[in-house]
Amino acid sequence: MQPVTLQNVVDSLVDNTLDMSLPFFRPELALCATIVILLFVRIFKGGEYIPSFFIAILGSITALILAFPAEGFESWATMPRQELFTGMLVYDTLTAFIRIFLLSFVVLFIILSRLTGIADAKDGQDYYALVLGATLGMCIMSSANHMMMLFMGVEMASVPSYVLAGIVKGRQRSSEAALKYVIYGAGTAGVMLYGISLLTGVLGSAHLPTMAASLADLDIPNLLTTAEGRLTVMVLVLGGLMLGVGLAFKLSAVPFHFWCPDVFEGASAEVDAFLSVASKAAALVLLLRVGAGLGLTTAELPVADSADPPRVIAVAANETTAPTQNAVLVKQVADSQDATHVGGGPLSPVRRFFVILVSLIAIVSCTFGNLAAYGQTNIKRMLAYSTIAHAGFMMMAVAAAIALAGRDVVDARTAVSALLLYITLYLFMNLSAFAIVAFLRNEMHSEDIADYAGLIRTSPLTAVMMTAVLVSLIGLPPLAGFWPKLRVLQALYMAGGPLMTFVLVAAALNTAIALVYYLRVAKTMCIDPEPDTRGAVSLGFLPAAFVFVVSVPVLIFGILPGPLANWTDLAVSQLFS
Amino acid sequence: MFNFPLANLLSEPVGVAHYVTVGAILFICGALCMATKRNALGVLMGIELVLNGANLNFVAFGSQYLRNDGHSLGLDGQLMALFVIVLAAAEAAVALAIALNFYNNHDSIDVDRADQLRG
Numbered sequence: 294m295q296p297v298t299l300q301n302v303v304d305s306l307v308d309n310t311l312d313m314s315l316p317f318f319r320p321e322l323a324l325c326a327t328i329v330i331l332l333f334v335r336i337f338k339g340g341e342y343i344p345s346f347f348i349a350i351l352g353s354i355t356a357l358i359l360a361f362p363a364e365g366f367e368s369w370a371t372m373p374r375q376e377l378f379t380g381m382l383v384y385d386t387l388t389a390f391i392r393i394f395l396l397s398f399v400v401l402f403i404i405l406s407r408l409t410g411i412a413d414a415k416d417g418q419d420y421y422a423l424v425l426g427a428t429l430g431m432c433i434m435s436s437a438n439h440m441m442m443l444f445m446g447v448e449m450a451s452v453p454s455y456v457l458a459g460i461v462k463g464r465q466r467s468s469e470a471a472l473k474y475v476i477y478g479a480g481t482a483g484v485m486l487y488g489i490s491l492l493t494g495v496l497g498s499a500h501l502p503t504m505a506a507s508l509a510d511l512d513i514p515n516l517l518t519t520a521e522g523r524l525t526v527m528v529l530v531l532g533g534l535m536l537g538v539g540l541a542f543k544l545s546a547v548p549f550h551f552w553c554p555d556v557f558e559g560a561s562a563e564v565d566a567f568l569s570v571a572s573k574a575a576a577l578v579l580l581l582r583v584g585a586g587l588g589l590t591t592a593e594l595p596v597a598d599s600a601d602p603p604r605v606i607a608v609a610a611n612e613t614t615a616p617t618q619n620a621v622l623v624k625q626v627a628d629s630q631d632a633t634h635v636g637g638g639p640l641s642p643v644r645r646f647f648v649i650l651v652s653l654i655a656i657v658s659c660t661f662g663n664l665a666a667y668g669q670t671n672i673k674r675m676l677a678y679s680t681i682a683h684a685g686f687m688m689m690a691v692a693a694a695i696a697l698a699g700r701d702v703v704d705a706r707t708a709v710s711a712l713l714l715y716i717t718l719y720l721f722m723n724l725s726a727f728a729i730v731a732f733l734r735n736e737m738h739s740e741d742i743a744d745y746a747g748l749i750r751t752s753p754l755t756a757v758m759m760t761a762v763l764v765s766l767i768g769l770p771p772l773a774g775f776w777p778k779l780r781v782l783q784a785l786y787m788a789g790g791p792l793m794t795f796v797l798v799a800a801a802l803n804t805a806i807a808l809v810y811y812l813r814v815a816k817t818m819c820i821d822p823e824p825d826t827r828g829a830v831s832l833g834f835l836p837a838a839f840v841f842v843v844s845v846p847v848l849i850f851g852i853l854p855g856p857l858a859n860w861t862d863l864a865v866s867q868l869f870s
Numbered sequence: 871m872f873n874f875p876l877a878n879l880l881s882e883p884v885g886v887a888h889y890v891t892v893g894a895i896l897f898i899c900g901a902l903c904m905a906t907k908r909n910a911l912g913v914l915m916g917i918e919l920v921l922n923g924a925n926l927n928f929v930a931f932g933s934q935y936l937r938n939d940g941h942s943l944g945l946d947g948q949l950m951a952l953f954v955i956v957l958a959a960a961e962a963a964v965a966l967a968i969a970l971n972f973y974n975n976h977d978s979i980d981v982d983r984a985d986q987l988r989g
Binding site: 440441444445448452455456459462463464465466468469470471472473475476479480482483484486487489490491493494496497498499500507554555558559 | 886890893897900901904910913914916917920921923924925927928930931941942943946947949950953954957960961964965967968969971972974975976981984986987988
């Protein structure tokens with residue numbers, strides 16, 4: 294091994310960044326370049342004649358193309374886990390999948406913003422720059438491998454979202470939504486940062502795998518027998534809970550959900566689509582990363598047992614050792630006395646803590662969201678509560694994945710695959726629901742459910758598509774929403790144990806509760822008589838085409854979920870190894 | 871005999887514990903400020919205090935002079951503090967712009983006036 298001199302460290306850092314990390318970071322770089330071009334193009338002569346929509350859509354499509362794997366999706370089956378920028382980010386199949394997901398969503402979202410006219414000629418560049426900036430933050434969130442990137446990703450995704458919530462000027466409700474969002478968001482981010490400082494201080498590192506190794510070294514069951522050890526564990530639990538506050542805010546999980554209905558009602562429907570699909574997806578993947586990062590150790594990762602700076606070890610490890618395949622220290626011995634069935638190993642207390650916390654919050658979010666959606670008269674507010682309920686349902690898949698990861702890696706991958714399938718289909722369902730709400734708002738100037746009465750007579754395509762999307766959100770069999778719910782329930786069943794069985798029962802009951810309020814909207818649209826006062830409602834060709842394109846996958850994947858399920862299975866084939 | 875963990879801070883030489891205590895006090899002041907202030911700017915000041923409490927922790931945990939047992943955060947701690955300062959500035963800029971927008975629409979900066987959205 295080379296001696297550690299400044300020259301060597303700088304050389305290896307430069308090589309590592311230029312040769313290894315930056316090629317994997319191209320989609321994010323494309324997003325950065327697009328933002329810069331968007332903001333600076335008006336400085337140059339004639340720049341103001343270039344519509345910002347074209348720059349934004351070109352940039353996001355370029356990023357999407359760069360995100361596709363060069364050797365085809367089959368290469369995911371053998372793609373190893375790699376750490377970029379000396380352990381700051383992680384590049385694995387999950388990163389690759391979620392990046393394609395986020396960038397595809399952004400392409401569709403930019404088209405939607407153009408069609409609904411929310412980004413007009415004057416504000417367009419700011420609007421698109423904010424959307425692309427938030428997307429960049431979400432990409433970083435979903436590939437974070439270091440507490441600093443976790444915090445930066447959350448902030449980079451949140452700060453543009455605050456502005457987006459209040460982008461419509463001169464409306465009291467819009468400015469109120471933005472104020473509520475920024476105050477809740479900044480407050481929870483501060484609490485999360487304090488929690489991170491406690492965790493990193495006790496564990497002596499901010500790099501997730503190194504933190505997991507330190508946690509394993511601490512030997513928590515032994516620590517609990519001494520008074521001083523109990524204090525250490527208390528600080529760790531406190532730090533973990535505070536970190537959970539920030540994540541729960543991003544997920545709009547129940548104790549920190551207050552902002553969600555208010556922001557969704559006050560912000561425009563397009564921004565709601567962005568917050569409910571992209572932001573939730575990135576937060577769920579981040580939750581999974583935190584759970585897997587702190588709850589599982591891997592053998593190839595640097596162990597913080599020497600006095601050398603851990604960063605340099607990480608560089609050396611990346612250069613010299615190829616990541617091994619079966620590196621997880623899986624103890625197959627499941628403790629039969631353990632209610633959570635999280636498997637054995639030195640980190641089982643961490644996993645048990647994570648699984649209990651996440652599953653309880655998931656049950657409460659799911660039930661609360663579904664019950665609170667009943668009395669709503671505003672469609673955006675109802676969809677906000679529906680988003681809370683769906684986030685709860687998806688968190689159950691994360692809990693199942695972490696519970697299974699300690700015992701059986703293959704089963705854990707199935708749970709993550711269920712989560713990814715859910716996220717992907719949720720994109721089509723929620724994007725088309727909010728797109729319909731936005732287009733109808735442009736036509737009718739109303740977002741009340743009561744004003745949608747008898748819509749099937751004046752605008753049959755819209756009403757049929759909306760009904761299909763709502764039925765799919767319930768999770769009824771002929772439509773796409775059924776499959777991810779079924780697979781999440783299947784993953785919960787595989788996880789076993791009293792806690793997961795309880796979660797399973799709660800999830801199944803919630804699907805039944807959700808039936809009523811979605812169908813109420815469908816009934817209003819399709820059965821109720823039309824009010825006399827309303828004129829003809831027609832969306833126009835391009836909006837109708839957009840709604841059709843986004844909601845048809847809900848029908849297609851309902852009948853043929855195979856290709857999509859195979860793709861998500863491929864995306865998790867190297868996870869937890 | 872119950873031994874209060876902070877009791878011997880005053881007699882010891884300055885170490886990580888002292889800095890972390892100041893950080894904790896900053897955090898609690900900030901959290902109280904966030905919870906009790908009705909003026910949006912006061913709430914934002916509370917948030918700044920919370921962020922700075924965390925920052926103090928990062929710098930203390932990262933300092934090799936305070937803690938040299940191989941469990942120090944090292945440069946990571948100081949870099950995180952720097953990044954947090956930048957992010958806090960960005961967040962404050964956005965939050966103040968949103969507060970100004972709220973003021974323009976409501977002629978008040980009282981968070982209790984933000985009560986149109988409910989249910």
